[in-house]
Amino acid sequence: MKIASRVMQVQPSATLALSAQAKKMIAAGIDVINLGVGEPDFNTPSRIKEAAIEAIKAGKSDFYTPATGITALKQAVCDRLQSDFGVAYVPEQVAVTVGGKFSLYVLAQTLLDEQDEVLIPLPYWVSYGEQVKLAGGKPVFVMPANKAKVTVTELEKARTAKTRAVIINSPQNPSGLIYTRDELLQIGEWAVKNDVVLIADDMYGKLVYNDHQFVSLIELGQAIRDQTILVSGLSKAYAMTGWRVGYTVAPREVIQKMNVVISHATSNLAAVSQYAALEALTGDQSVVEKMRVQFEKRLNIVYPQLTALPGVKLPDKPEGAFYLFPNVAETVKLTGFSTTEDFAAALLEEAHVAVVAGAAFGMPEHIRLSYATDLDSLNKALKRIKLFIEKHM
Numbered sequence: 001m002k003i004a005s006r007v008m009q010v011q012p013s014a015t016l017a018l019s020a021q022a023k024k025m026i027a028a029g030i031d032v033i034n035l036g037v038g039e040p041d042f043n044t045p046s047r048i049k050e051a052a053i054e055a056i057k058a059g060k061s062d063f064y065t066p067a068t069g070i071t072a073l074k075q076a077v078c079d080r081l082q083s084d085f086g087v088a089y090v091p092e093q094v095a096v097t098v099g100g101k102f103s104l105y106v107l108a109q110t111l112l113d114e115q116d117e118v119l120i121p122l123p124y125w126v127s128y129g130e131q132v133k134l135a136g137g138k139p140v141f142v143m144p145a146n147k148a149k150v151t152v153t154e155l156e157k158a159r160t161a162k163t164r165a166v167i168i169n170s171p172q173n174p175s176g177l178i179y180t181r182d183e184l185l186q187i188g189e190w191a192v193k194n195d196v197v198l199i200a201d202d203m204y205g206k207l208v209y210n211d212h213q214f215v216s217l218i219e220l221g222q223a224i225r226d227q228t229i230l231v232s233g234l235s236k237a238y239a240m241t242g243w244r245v246g247y248t249v250a251p252r253e254v255i256q257k258m259n260v261v262i263s264h265a266t267s268n269l270a271a272v273s274q275y276a277a278l279e280a281l282t283g284d285q286s287v288v289e290k291m292r293v294q295f296e297k298r299l300n301i302v303y304p305q306l307t308a309l310p311g312v313k314l315p316d317k318p319e320g321a322f323y324l325f326p327n328v329a330e331t332v333k334l335t336g337f338s339t340t341e342d343f344a345a346a347l348l349e350e351a352h353v354a355v356v357a358g359a360a361f362g363m364p365e366h367i368r369l370s371y372a373t374d375l376d377s378l379n380k381a382l383k384r385i386k387l388f389i390e391k392h393m
Contacts (some may be wrong), residue, residue: 002199004245006033006133006136006319007134008200009133009136009161010133011130013126013127013130014126014356014357014359014360015036015037015038015126015356015360017037018035018354018356018360019037019354020037021348021354022034022036022037022348022354023080024063024376025348025352026194028379030352030354032353033352033353033354033373033377033380033381033384034354034373035353035354035355035369035370035371035378035381036354036356036368036369037319037354037370037371037372038173038243038322038323038356038370038372039108039235039236039372040236040239040241040291040322040372041372041373042294043239043240043292044238044239044240044243044276045238045239045277045280045287047279047283047284047287048238048240048276048279048280048283048301049098049276050279051275051276051279052272052273052275052276052279053282054275055271055272055275056272060271061156061270061272061275061277062271063210063271064091064267064268064271065268065269065271065274066099066268066292067098067262067263067267067268067382068094068095068255068258068262068268068316069095069096069247069267069268069269069274070096070271070274070278071091071249072278073096073254073275073277073278073281074091074094074096074174074247074282075091076277076278076282077089077094077096077249077281078090078091078093078094078249080281081230081249085216085218085219085232086108087218087219087225089249092252092255093249093250093251093255093260094247094248094249094250094255094278095179095247095249095250095258096245096246096247096269096274096371097212097246097262097266097269098244098246098266098269098270098392099233099235099244099245099246100201100203100231100232100233100235100246100247100264101105101127101246102232102246102265103231103241103246103247103248104128104131104199104201105127105134105233105257106129106248106262107229107231107248107250107266108132108135108137109134109135109136109255109260109261109272110253110254110257110258111119111164111197112135112137112164112165113133113136113137114135114136114137115136115137115138115158115162115339116136116137116138116162116164116168117137117138117140117162117163117164118132118139118140118164118165118167118199119140119155119158119159119163119165119166119167119196120135120139120141120142120144120152120165120166120167121141121142121144121154121155121166121168121169121184121360122141122142122143122144122150122165122361122362122363123174123175123231123325123362123363123366124141124167124362125169125171125174125201125361126360126361127142127171128167134195134212137164137182137320138162140158140163141362142154142155145327145339145349148175148177148316149177149179149183150187151183151186151187152186152190153189153271153325154201154272155190155195155291156181156190158169159194159196163194163196164196164197164198165196165197165198165199166187166191166196166198167199167201167203168187168195168198168199168200168201169203169214170200170201170202170204170205170214170319170320171204171205171207171208171214171318171319171320172182172203172321172359173203173319173320173323174321174323174325174356174366174368175316175323176318176319176320176322176323176324176325177212177316177318177319178208178212178213178215178320179215179319180215181213181215181220182217182317182351184217185220185224186221187217188217188220188221188224189225190226191221191227192224192227195227196227196352197228197229198217198224198227198228198229199228199229199231200216200217200218200228200229200230200231201231201232202216202230202231202232203231203232203233203235203236204237204320204321204322205232205237205320206237206289206292206293207236207237207238207295207320207321207322208292208319208320209292209295209296209300209318209319209320210296210299210300210317211301211317212319212320214320215325216230217230218249219231221364225242226251229248229250229251230248230251230390231247231248231256232246232247232248232249233246233247234246234277234280234281236322237249237288237291237292237295238280238287238288239291240276240280241279243276244269244270244273244276245269245273245276245277245280249388258293259386263369277291283326284363288328289313295322295371295372296379298322298375298377299322299324299371300316301375301379302324302378302380302382303317303324305379305382306324306369306382309328309331309385309386309389310331310334310389310390310393311328311329311331311332311333311334311380311389312326312327312328312330312331313326313327313328313329314326314327318360319331322371322372323360323368323369323370324368324369324370324371324372325363325366325367325368325369326363326366326367326369327365327368328340328365328366328368329342329365331389334364334389334392334393335388335389335392335393336392337392339357339364339366340357340358340359340365340366340367341357341358341359341364343367343369344356346358346388346392347385350388350391351385351387351388352384353381353384353385353388355367355368355369356368356369361370369381
C-alpha cells in the first residue's frame with residue numbers, strides 16, 4: 001500500500017520510542033531507571049482531580065465543547081497571562097488544544113504554505129522540524145555560535161525570502177537554558193523588522209531555578225507581542241501530562257483559522273480535561289512552587305555528580321525545565337563506542353539506565369537526561385552510569 005511522501009520523510013519521536021522501550025523492559029521485570037522521559041514524576045494535584053470528578057458528576061463533561069475550548073478556560077488563560085506578565089488578551093485570542101504539541105502542529109498547518117521556511121535553533125525539541133515537514137514547510141536548523149542560545153546574527157544568516165517564522169523555546173528543551181530579556185528583545189526587534197512570526201514555546205516557563213528569571217516574548221512591548229504567537233500548556237508545571245492540555249495565544253485571525261483545523265481534526269479537547277485545567281489555572285498556585293522547589297533541589301544535587309563523570313562536559317548549568325544535556329563525545333571515545341547512539345543503547349542494555357541520544361535534538365555529541373524523577377533513583381542512575389563508563393574505559 002502506498003504511503004504519502006510527506007509522511008515517509010517524517011521521523012518517529014525518539015523520546016517516545018525510547019520511553020516505550022524502557023517501559024517494555026520494566027514490564028519484563030528489569031530494573032530500568034528511565035531518565036529519557038519528559039514528564040514530572042509527581043501526581044496531578046488533588047484539587048485538580050477533584051474538580052474533574054465534580055465536573056463529571058455534574059454532567060459538564062458529557063458533551064462536545066467549542067473546538068477551541070470553553071470560554072471560562074480561555075478566560076482563565078487570559079487572566080493567568082495578565083497576572084504573570086501584565087499583558088491583556090481576550091478569549092477570542094486563545095485556542096485550547098490536545099496538549100502543547102498539538103498546538104504547534106495546528107499552527108504549522110495554519111501558517112505554512114508549501115516550502116515556507118521555519119527557523120529552528122539548535123538544540124531543538126524533537127517534534128518541531130517534523131511538524132513543519134507535515135505541513136509542507138521546510139525546517140531550517142540554526143546552530144548558535146556558542147552552541148547554547150541563538151542570536152540575531154545566526155538568525156539573519158539563515159533568513160531567506162521564504163522565512164515565515166522562528167521558534168524560540170525558553171527554558172529550552174533539552175538544554176534547560178533561558179533566554180535573557182536582552183537576548184529576547186534583540187530577537188523580537190529583528191522579527192518585527194523582517195516580518196518573521198515569533199513562535200514562543202513557553203511550556204517550561206514556571207520551572208526556573210537558582211534565582212534565574214523567566215521572560216516571555218509577550219511582555220516585551222506591543223510591537224513584539226503583535227508578532228508573537230504563544231504556545232504553552234499545563235503538562236509540566238501542573239504535572240498534568242496525561243490530561244493533554246495545551247493552548248495557543250495569538251491574533252484573532254490566527255485563532256479563527258486554527259479553529260477550522262481543530263474542528264476537523266479533534267473536534268475539541270476532552271471536556272473533563274478542560275474543567276481540570278480551569279481549576280489548575282484559577283485555584284491555589286502554591287502546588288506549582290512546591291514542585292519547582294523539588295526540581296531545583298534535584299538539579300543542584302545531580303549536576304555536580306554528572307559533570308564529575310569521565311569525559312562529560314556541561315559548562316552551562318541548566319537554568320530551567322528538568323533536563324541535562326551534556327556533551328559526551330569524549331566519554332564515548334574513552335569507552336570505545338563508535339557513536340552516542342551506541343553508547344546510549346549499551347547503557348540501557350547493560351546498566352539499565354535510559355537516556356536520549358543527542359541526535360534527536362540536532363546535536364549528536366550530546367545526551368539528554370531528565371531529572372524529573374525521585375532523588376534515590378537519580379543517585380542510583382548516576383552510580384550505574386559511572387560504573388558503566390569505568391567498565392568500558
